[in-house]
Amino acid sequence: MLIKDFLKKYWWRYSIGILFLIVVDIIQIYIPKQIGNIVDVLEIPNFQMNDIKKLILGIIFLAFGLVIGRFLWRIFIIGAARLFQFKTINKMFDHIIELDQNFYDKWRTGDLMTRFTSDTNQIERLMGPAVIMLVDTLFMSIFTIIAMGNFVNWKLTFLAIIPLPLIAIISLFFGKVIHKKFTQLQEDTSELSNITEESVAGVDVIKLYSNKKTMEDIFNKRSKRYYDSYISLIRIWGLMFPLVMLLGAMATLFVFFFGGKMVIMNDITLGQFIMTNQYVGMLIWPMMAFGFLINNIQRGRASLKRINNVLEQKSLINEPEMRQMEFTGNYQIKDLNFNYPENERKVLKNINMNIKQGDMIAFVGRVGSGKSTVAKLMAKIYPVDKGKIIIDDKDINDINGKSIRDHVSYVPQDNFLFSMTIRENISFSNKKLEPKAENYAKMASVHGDILNIENGYETVVGERGVTLSGGQRQRVSIARALAKKSEIIILDDCLSAVDTETEEAIIKNLRKEIKNKTIIVISHRLKAVKDSDKIYVFEDGQIIEEGNHNQLMDKKSVYHSMYMKQLIEDKLGEEYNG
Numbered sequence: 001m002l003i004k005d006f007l008k009k010y011w012w013r014y015s016i017g018i019l020f021l022i023v024v025d026i027i028q029i030y031i032p033k034q035i036g037n038i039v040d041v042l043e044i045p046n047f048q049m050n051d052i053k054k055l056i057l058g059i060i061f062l063a064f065g066l067v068i069g070r071f072l073w074r075i076f077i078i079g080a081a082r083l084f085q086f087k088t089i090n091k092m093f094d095h096i097i098e099l100d101q102n103f104y105d106k107w108r109t110g111d112l113m114t115r116f117t118s119d120t121n122q123i124e125r126l127m128g129p130a131v132i133m134l135v136d137t138l139f140m141s142i143f144t145i146i147a148m149g150n151f152v153n154w155k156l157t158f159l160a161i162i163p164l165p166l167i168a169i170i171s172l173f174f175g176k177v178i179h180k181k182f183t184q185l186q187e188d189t190s191e192l193s194n195i196t197e198e199s200v201a202g203v204d205v206i207k208l209y210s211n212k213k214t215m216e217d218i219f220n221k222r223s224k225r226y227y228d229s230y231i232s233l234i235r236i237w238g239l240m241f242p243l244v245m246l247l248g249a250m251a252t253l254f255v256f257f258f259g260g261k262m263v264i265m266n267d268i269t270l271g272q273f274i275m276t277n278q279y280v281g282m283l284i285w286p287m288m289a290f291g292f293l294i295n296n297i298q299r300g301r302a303s304l305k306r307i308n309n310v311l312e313q314k315s316l317i318n319e320p321e322m323r324q325m326e327f328t329g330n331y332q333i334k335d336l337n338f339n340y341p342e343n344e345r346k347v348l349k350n351i352n353m354n355i356k357q358g359d360m361i362a363f364v365g366r367v368g369s370g371k372s373t374v375a376k377l378m379a380k381i382y383p384v385d386k387g388k389i390i391i392d393d394k395d396i397n398d399i400n401g402k403s404i405r406d407h408v409s410y411v412p413q414d415n416f417l418f419s420m421t422i423r424e425n426i427s428f429s430n431k432k433l434e435p436k437a438e439n440y441a442k443m444a445s446v447h448g449d450i451l452n453i454e455n456g457y458e459t460v461v462g463e464r465g466v467t468l469s470g471g472q473r474q475r476v477s478i479a480r481a482l483a484k485k486s487e488i489i490i491l492d493d494c495l496s497a498v499d500t501e502t503e504e505a506i507i508k509n510l511r512k513e514i515k516n517k518t519i520i521v522i523s524h525r526l527k528a529v530k531d532s533d534k535i536y537v538f539e540d541g542q543i544i545e546e547g548n549h550n551q552l553m554d555k556k557s558v559y560h561s562m563y564m565k566q567l568i569e570d571k572l573g574e575e576y577n578g
Ligand SMILES: Nc1ncnc2c1ncn2[C@@H]1O[C@H](COP(=O)(O)OP(=O)(O)OP(=O)(O)O)[C@@H](O)[C@H]1O
Pocket: 105, 340, 343, 347, 365, 366, 367, 368, 369, 370, 371, 372, 373, 374, 493, 538
């Protein structure tokens, strides 16, 4: 489909390119003829210098024709192939950027990278060099054989080309083996990219655990596998080329043997003998091209399959059309059960919630109890059954995910900052907000920290935000979410890197600054969220208690004991420090 659509639009590029390629093939046929003619003229006693000059001029003229022709076919055919690659890469990127979280949970980055790089390179070869090989195999071999027969002698032509089809057979046979090895190599390249990506991303962990050895072992194993695959491929190539050359040499031998005899018997001239030798040399490439062509088609098809596989990925969420909607931030969750796609385990069981605009809500509970999952579902990051989440009287399934996320700012636990300036990171949702970045940083209580950094707001955040401390990164992400100006802000345990007092102060400040907006805070520190309008206590995917702080304390149950435990821990901590 990809190729069909492209050819529908750019067939003319190929037509012009192929036309020039054929012209070049025809011109090439005449060069050996001219050379042969020169030899024959030289053999005439008292030859005319003028005839030689004319013939040499003819060669120069043909050579110029070759230069122009080759330049033009390259521009049209290789240009079109690169355009195809460029369009495919963009299409893949536009496609995956629209896919839901499930795709990113499932696919590994290294694998995706290989499909974007080496697979698109492979299909570029299919759309460019393979087309050239096809034309050369067909036209150049036919033209050369006709020229040999017509300009020299048909008998010698047949004798000389006897070994040549063997070259095509060898290329074909080797092509099959090469294809198998190449597929293996592609897989090993993906594996190597994966481990490289993982090792770089997790370099801190590797160092902190002083576990260079384990990682090195895994890396070396993968890299060795990649190396072995490559060597095995090179061996096949290495065997193929000398064999082809051997067959080419055999054809030349045939020409010497039979052609030599013919020259002695005066059946052909010396010029024609030289001509035949050159034509035989010219036939080696189209024969090899035939084998390469099959190779390229096979590899290209494998890569095309891998690319189509990415393009066929669908979001699990069927998005309705984007519509303008009044979004106030009222959420109703009714008997919500949930398991992650392709995972049977229920992580949420019978969740019921009623969140009103302007409320400050807290989700607390043990790790893995389902707090983040509820928050993600509220932002429509994963699909839910109908009738389970209602936003302003509308089922979440009937609202486009993007329009929900336009109104909901979700700040996740692992805050990813781009390698841009702090100012650009904060105003990521809208470039126009750049001059106001300071305001949002103040709201997120990170303004002072930013001013203390040498280049302030113009500091370029290193890869994955390494120039900032964990707490600073978290607050810059909050500032980025605030700049989005949405009706709901969800802070998913994103203040864990600051101390309790700072977390408490930031939340209080936020509440003051963004009145009328719904704030959902997921936190392990109960003290920081005790002023919430409502606190939901999670355990094992269920809500086991709900109410405000006082109501929950009066219950003297799970929340109460969690709170008292943290209070004691804080006291002990203070005494220890003091
Ligand atoms: N993408 C995923 N695929 C499959 N299971 C997942 C996925 N994300 C989370 N889970 C599982 O869902 C359960 C709830 O996870 P969730 O992140 O909602 O917990 P949480 O209460 O937010 O925990 P924490 O306080 O550690 O953030 C966990 O058992 C977790 O293993």
